[in-house]
Amino acid sequence: MLVFLGFAMIAVFMALIMTKKLTPVLALILVPTIFGLFAGAGLGLGEMVLESMKSLTSTAALLMFAIIFFGLMIDVGLFDPLVRFILRTLGNDPAKVVLGTAVLAGVVSLDGDGSTTFILTTAAMLPIYLRLGLSPVVLTCVAGLANGTMNILPWGGPTARAAAALDVTPSEVFVPMIPSLLAGMVVVMVFAWTLGLHERKRLAGAKPEFWATGGAGGSGADRGGSVPAGPGLAGSRAAGQGGSGSVAVLEAPVLEASLADSALDPNRPTLRPKLFWFNLALTVAVMVVLVLDIVPLAFVFMVGSAIALVVNFPHVKDQAAQLVAHGQSIVAVVSMVMAAGVLTGVLNGTGMVDAMSKWLVGIVPESMGPFLAVITGLLSIPMTFFMSNDAFYFGVLPVLSETAAHYGIGPAEMARASITGQPVHMQSPLVPAILLLVSLAKVELGDHHKKVLWRSAVISLVMLAVGLLLGVIPWG
Incomplete structure (x- = not known):
């Protein structure tokens, strides 16, 4: 039941945003809530969502x-x-x-x-x-x-x-x-x-x-x-x-x-x-600190924004006007990120992610064991789209790799196959960066998916095929 509800929830969500029946923010909130109730979460649904949101703040x-x-x-x-x-x-x-x-x-x-x-x-x-x-x-x-x-x-x-x-x-x-x-x-x-x-x-x-x-x-x-x-x-x-x-x-x-x-x-x-030249130096300094990763990224941009506002717009009225001017973009992206916490909270809290991953691993017949590296590469395309990288790499991949070891397929080879799905993963609504991209460009997530998903799948398949041809990913 959890497997069916998990896949059905993702399918309904994708259908609603690609047909523009709901905005992504509303779909991220309403669809998981309804399916979470069907999964028996009850009043515990709120705690699941809030726990997920803590990691997104x-x-x-x-x-x-x-x-x-x-x-x-x-x-x-x-x-x-x-x-x-x-x-x-x-x-x-x-x-x-x-x-x-x-x-x-x-x-x-x-x-x-x-x-x-x-x-x-x-x-x-x-x-x-x-x-x-x-x-x-x-x-x-x-x-x-x-x-x-x-x-x-x-x-x-x-x-x-x-x-x-x-x-x-x-x-x-x-x-x-x-x-x-x-x-x-x-x-x-x-x-x-x-x-x-x-x-x-x-x-x-x-x-x-x-x-x-x-x-x-x-x-x-x-x-x-x-x-x-x-x-x-x-x-x-x-x-x-x-x-x-x-x-x-x-x-x-x-x-x-x-x-x-x-x-x-x-x-x-x-x-x-x-x-x-001041603004250029400030931007370069922010980028250098980002690359060095010596201070939390959010704090870097908080300080950088404060300095930029004070120097470029010394009057309080102008500072407030600038914040308001960018309010539309801020609300769009932050609301979508926080709404994504509802989807991830329901997926993890109800056990849907675990059930979906175990089901996918279980349907691989024993006769396909020698091809587990290829299967892992193919599975990484949809699975990393539907779930976080942490869930896939720490939850699903070890199980697949343990099974593949019985057929002489090494862990490094399985790891290589598992990363070929990343072009598709980066388009997932569970990835905050892609939500930022569509918000900055004022593009509907559904429109983005219509144009990008099949192309990203092609790139993933090409990367997998090249790995197979060169022998770094085993075939049979």
């Missing part, structure tokens, strides 16, 4: 103040030169911009932190997407694919968990999987290029008169995705405005018009050009 604080900090840096103009440099380098070609997004997300992902990757990628690229009329869903898709693929880095988390669970070293797991990682990133670039070509074609055929005149504009529907309205990450933006669809280089008057409707408005009152 630091994450919520991190995301909240990270949004404030980087939102301030965008408003004061820190990223304006970077965006203009990217535009000069990539031009206005949608295909090159989307490919550049994949490259940027992949490089930033080297720090092993998904939240940092998505914040920096969105801060740098979202204004460009809005200006050119590209769909923000493409940005979240490409960034999610790149970060999910890079998530098998030893310091990213999953590889370390797999190594610890099976008592092997992270290098034993990761080094042989480097060719799989490279192959996965190649597929990411191919997907990025094809998505960019599709955007180029869509924009070219959207408004012929637009191309003839070289004008700026276009509705949110033309962009193929929702456009931020009102105050948010990048300050105040009018819904449905901004962005040129032209692939050719824009003339100066058109460029200025498009910038005025986006986060790059050269005349916005929040600009602080005289404080550029």
Whole structure:
């Protein structure tokens, strides 16, 4: 019964958000509550949820103040030169911009932190997407694919968990999987290029008169995705405005018009050009402390945001206005993170996760024993989407590995197979970083899943196949 309820709960949740019958926040709250009651949790449901939320408070604080900090840096103009440099380098070609997004997300992902990757990628690229009329869903898709693929880095988390669970070293797991990682990133670039070509074609055929005149504009529907309205990450933006669809280089008057409707408005009152070097030094200092991991990340952004507010906006009225300006983004992401605590609380508290994992392990017939490494790789795709990495690597993987040992399959080989599902895992609503990404880009989680899930599954299968071909993951 718990197995049925667990899978049914996930299926109903996914169906509701992908068909847009409920917002993700409401679905994360209502669906687990109903299924938890069916599972017999009763009045204990509240304790399960609150216990789960305790582990999410630091994450919520991190995301909240990270949004404030980087939102301030965008408003004061820190990223304006970077965006203009990217535009000069990539031009206005949608295909090159989307490919550049994949490259940027992949490089930033080297720090092993998904939240940092998505914040920096969105801060740098979202204004460009809005200006050119590209769909923000493409940005979240490409960034999610790149970060999910890079998530098998030893310091990213999953590889370390797999190594610890099976008592092997992270290098034993990761080094042989480097060719799989490279192959996965190649597929990411191919997907990025094809998505960019599709955007180029869509924009070219959207408004012929637009191309003839070289004008700026276009509705949110033309962009193929929702456009931020009102105050948010990048300050105040009018819904449905901004962005040129032209692939050719824009003339100066058109460029200025498009910038005025986006986060790059050269005349916005929040600009602080005289404080550029201070803001740059502050941002670099925050990033260095993040990488060194010597202070809790949430506290780093809390202090960084406080300093940025006091220096850039010394008047209390202006400080309050800045906090309010980014309130929409903060409420969106923090509410979703806390709502996710309902889902994880019900899954763990009712025993659904344990029942689901044991059932999946139990349905593997004995004759398939020699193929347990391949089976583990395939199981990692859906299981790490439906449950946390901790639950999979410390709960399911040891059982699979113990069984595989009877067929001569070593723990390091099982650990390698288990990390191939990470491109899909990073798209899970249980991952706070992906909630941050869609919130910053003002994209519906269901729209993101429609575009990213099958592509991330393909990347996982390619990584698994390369591991099999090279013999680092045994086949039979």
